[in-house]
Amino acid sequence: VTDQAFVTLATNDVYCQGALVLGQSLRNHMTSRKLAVLTTPEVSSGMRSILHSVFDEVVEVDALDSADSVRLALMQRPELGVTFTKLHCWTLTHYSKCVFMDADTLVLCNVDELFDREEFSAAPDSGWPDCFNSGVFVFRPSLKTYNLLLRFAAEHGSFDGGDQGLLNSFFSNWATADIGKHLPFLYNLSSSAVYTYIPAFNHFGRDAKVVHFLGATKPWNYKYNPQTKTVMQDGTTSGSFHQLPFLALWWNIYSASVLPLLEKLQKVESESEEYKNEVAHSISELTIHFKPEESSPEDERRKWEEGRIDYRGKDAFERIKKKLDAFLH
Structure with a gap:
C-alpha cells in the first residue's frame, strides 16, 4: 500500500537509534505500508544515510519548540518542547492516511489494522485516561489541519508544554464523541504503567501489540550484555519483572539489526578521515616537491x-x- 505510511520523528542522532529499532520491528512483522521518518537538521548526514536503509522516506523538517519552560518543568521534562516538531507529520500529503509512532515505541506484532481507523484515533493515557497518549495515533495528512494546529498552538499553547497537551486540546472531543477512535491500550502499552494494575497486565498483557517506553529513561540508556541477552544499568540488572522482557526485545533488535549499520558507518567515516589525511599529506609533499626555484x-x-x-x-x-x-x- 503506497499511499499509507507509518511515521516517526527523530530530532537528534540519539533518538535515531529508537527510530531505527521501531522501523526494523515494523519490517520484522512484515508491514505492508511505507515507513517514513521526520528528521531535524540536528541529525547528522551519516545517521540520515542509515535511516534510508530502514525507512522508505527520510524527510528533513524544521524543529518546532513550544519553549514552555513552566509547564514542561511540572513534568520535569524540559526536552519535550521539541515534540511540537511532530506537527509536521500533517504535511505529508502524498499519503492518504498515516499512523504516527514515537521513536521510543516498539511493535510486537503486525499492526497494519490500525489503518482501518480514522483520524483522530489514539489510546488512552495511563496517567489520565480521559486524555489520549500521543505516542501512537491515526491521522490524515492535511495542510489545512497543519495550519489550524499551528494557529491553535500560537493562540492557546499546550497545557503540558508538549505535543500531547496541544493535540488533546485540539481534538478535544476524543474522550466523548466516538468510541471507535479509542484504540485499545494494547496498541500503546506503557512499559512502566503495567505495575499499577498487575492483574490486568497478567490477564491482557500477552496480547500487547505496541509497547511504549515512556519516561526520561529510554532503552538506549541501558547497558546490554549480548552474550547473556540481559539488560543492565550501572552494572546491575535494572527494571522489573514485566519491563525487562520488553527492554530485552528492544535490545535484541538493536544488536542484531541496528548496531551493524552503526558500526559500518563508523568504519566508513574512519576510513574517510584516514583518506582525507593521506590526500592532504600527498598534496603537501607535491607542493614541496614542485616548489618553483627562485629566478636569477x-x-x-x-x-x-x-x-x-x-x-x-x-x-x-x-x-x-x-x-x-x-x-x-
Missing part, C-alpha cells in the same frame, strides 16, 4: 626582453611601484 636576475631580465611579463604576479604595477618607492626612500 639574469633570467628575469631575459623574460622582460622576450616580452614574457607576469602582469598579475611579481611584475604587477603595484609591486614595481612598491620597489621604486623603497629605492627612492
Whole structure:
C-alpha cells in the first residue's frame, strides 16, 4: 500500500537509534505500508544515510519548540518542547492516511489494522485516561489541519508544554464523541504503567501489540550484555519483572539489526578521515616537491626582453611601484 505510511520523528542522532529499532520491528512483522521518518537538521548526514536503509522516506523538517519552560518543568521534562516538531507529520500529503509512532515505541506484532481507523484515533493515557497518549495515533495528512494546529498552538499553547497537551486540546472531543477512535491500550502499552494494575497486565498483557517506553529513561540508556541477552544499568540488572522482557526485545533488535549499520558507518567515516589525511599529506609533499626555484636576475631580465611579463604576479604595477618607492626612500 503506497499511499499509507507509518511515521516517526527523530530530532537528534540519539533518538535515531529508537527510530531505527521501531522501523526494523515494523519490517520484522512484515508491514505492508511505507515507513517514513521526520528528521531535524540536528541529525547528522551519516545517521540520515542509515535511516534510508530502514525507512522508505527520510524527510528533513524544521524543529518546532513550544519553549514552555513552566509547564514542561511540572513534568520535569524540559526536552519535550521539541515534540511540537511532530506537527509536521500533517504535511505529508502524498499519503492518504498515516499512523504516527514515537521513536521510543516498539511493535510486537503486525499492526497494519490500525489503518482501518480514522483520524483522530489514539489510546488512552495511563496517567489520565480521559486524555489520549500521543505516542501512537491515526491521522490524515492535511495542510489545512497543519495550519489550524499551528494557529491553535500560537493562540492557546499546550497545557503540558508538549505535543500531547496541544493535540488533546485540539481534538478535544476524543474522550466523548466516538468510541471507535479509542484504540485499545494494547496498541500503546506503557512499559512502566503495567505495575499499577498487575492483574490486568497478567490477564491482557500477552496480547500487547505496541509497547511504549515512556519516561526520561529510554532503552538506549541501558547497558546490554549480548552474550547473556540481559539488560543492565550501572552494572546491575535494572527494571522489573514485566519491563525487562520488553527492554530485552528492544535490545535484541538493536544488536542484531541496528548496531551493524552503526558500526559500518563508523568504519566508513574512519576510513574517510584516514583518506582525507593521506590526500592532504600527498598534496603537501607535491607542493614541496614542485616548489618553483627562485629566478636569477639574469633570467628575469631575459623574460622582460622576450616580452614574457607576469602582469598579475611579481611584475604587477603595484609591486614595481612598491620597489621604486623603497629605492627612492
